[in-house]
Amino acid sequence: MNLKALITLHFNQLSPELQRAAEYALQNSSQLVVVSMRTFALSAGFKPATFMRLAQRLGYQGWGELKQALIEELGLHDDTYVAKARKLVDQGKTSSLYSEMITAHESNLLRTHDENQRQMQHAVDLLEAAAHTYICGYRASFPVAWSLFYVYRLFNRKVTLIDGLASDSEIYSREFTAEDCLLIASFAPYSRESLQMLQAAQSAGSKIIALTDSPLSPLAQAADCVLLFSTDSPSFFPSIVAGLSISECLMAMLVARHGTEAVTKIENAERYLKTSGAYVPPGKS
Incomplete structure (x- = not known):
């Protein structure tokens, strides 16, 4: 417990x-x-x-x-990536590792499903009410943040990804207002940048939705809404499969909430991707 x-x-x-x-x-x-x-x-x-x-x-x-x-x-013990990697090598169980990885993913998804049923709707409500949504996730959490941004941007223009390129995060954080929402992903060990963004959002009075691995994480303690995902894995590196599943669920629920307006925007985006050549037509390479 x-x-x-x-x-x-x-x-x-x-x-x-x-x-x-x-x-x-x-x-x-x-x-x-x-x-x-x-x-x-x-x-x-x-x-x-x-x-x-x-x-x-x-x-x-x-x-x-x-x-x-x-x-x-909180996942802050001394069981480092190096220690876990050495354990994998020492055990030498490559034949069973594939099945163990898939089993871990399934378990993470089930736990994530059970923990977030009530909070998902709250997250949708906060995003719908936001004047602008800022999304961020650093280092290993970046794939979760990028997935959220890429899909959300297909039907909502008022979405910005804080990617930390050239250490430019303050360009975005200085624009935070009480009408905005910060959607932030991070798991242990928590990155310094994510905590800085968290503090900036708190100072501005922005709503905060945290995708994180523990109800006691620094993100969860500050957030208005917490979506939890499990990172357990037999590999040396934490799993983000459950975190990505949250992002997909959240985007699907937002599209359903937006209705025909979202469908029209997605249709326009998809048409542009095809006509601009971004998508390769079937049968061509």
């Missing part, structure tokens, strides 16, 4: 002081995993012993065990 679930389960049995400490821990989990208990307690205005008691009331032996559990939950 993750930290949020544990706190929810025990919350009513906690003293008022421990309830406040638990709320602070959830809201500041990204800080919790990188500082000492004393530093974290001082920043929260509590005595260190308060957080020790909280950890024990949640079933941990102490603060260190709680912190380690959260680190693993």
Whole structure:
């Protein structure tokens, strides 16, 4: 059971002081995993012993065990890409790896389906209400962001991809307003750029839709709407299959919401792609 679930389960049995400490821990989990208990307690205005008691009331032996559990939950443990790659080589199980990968994808998709049924409609509502939508995802999250942008742009002109080319992200973030929406994808380890965009959107009062891997991720804590996807994989690198599935579902739901207007815009875009030569006619190369 993750930290949020544990706190929810025990919350009513906690003293008022421990309830406040638990709320602070959830809201500041990204800080919790990188500082000492004393530093974290001082920043929260509590005595260190308060957080020790909280950890024990949640079933941990102490603060260190709680912190380690959260680190693993956020995907910030020392199981690096290199360590995972070496494990693949050491195991030498190439014959079964294909099936294991597909099985992992299926499991990720099922979990993603179960976690997002309610939030998907909320995401559609926020995007529909936005004066302009900005989309971003850095490094390994970029394919998810690009997929969202490419498809959304077929039927909505008020969409911008923040790609970080030439470190130009501030060109877009300085334009954020309270009427806009930031659709941001990121999973652990979270990129510095994604957190900068998140802070810029918060400062501007923009709505934030986060596609991320944990309800305790820095993105999830700041977002108005959270769409979760699992990145589990037997490979050395996290899987983005479930993240891409969210993007496809979201775009399909938006087209259905837009109705005939979306169909007309898609038709115009498709016609241009054909007449401009971007698409190769059937039978030609």
